[in-house]
Amino acid sequence: MTAVLILNALLVLGSGVSGVLGVLRPTLVLSPAEVVTPGVTFFAQAYAVRAVPLSAVALVLFAARPEGVALAAMLVLLGLVQAGDGVIGFRRRILGMTIASTVGAVVHLASAVYVAAA
Numbered sequence: 001m002t003a004v005l006i007l008n009a010l011l012v013l014g015s016g017v018s019g020v021l022g023v024l025r026p027t028l029v030l031s032p033a034e035v036v037t038p039g040v041t042f043f044a045q046a047y048a049v050r051a052v053p054l055s056a057v058a059l060v061l062f063a064a065r066p067e068g069v070a071l072a073a074m075l076v077l078l079g080l081v082q083a084g085d086g087v088i089g090f091r092r093r094i095l096g097m098t099i100a101s102t103v104g105a106v107v108h109l110a111s112a113v114y115v116a117a118a
Contacts, residue, residue, distance in 0.1 A: 005065065008075065016059075022047055026040050047085075075112035079108030085101035
């Protein structure tokens, strides 16, 4: 169970850090041909407002080493959020966001299944 918590914590930490970096440097989520517009700035801020608190709560929960329904529910929530981010990345043709979010979704959701079965 410790390995599952650590792996998911690393992914959650990456998501939270991405949110902060996106606000500080919105060009990180753009293709080279795009420029920072008010819409891009809004998108980066909206992502951070969700990612940073969700990451913080998940990290606190993981540190408490919960089991059962609470942990499985958090992992499902994280997985669904990452799946949504992956769809956004795919539709915007942002390869890094698509890949990272898809990996996050798969790991979080697979971990939720593992926790629920344990």
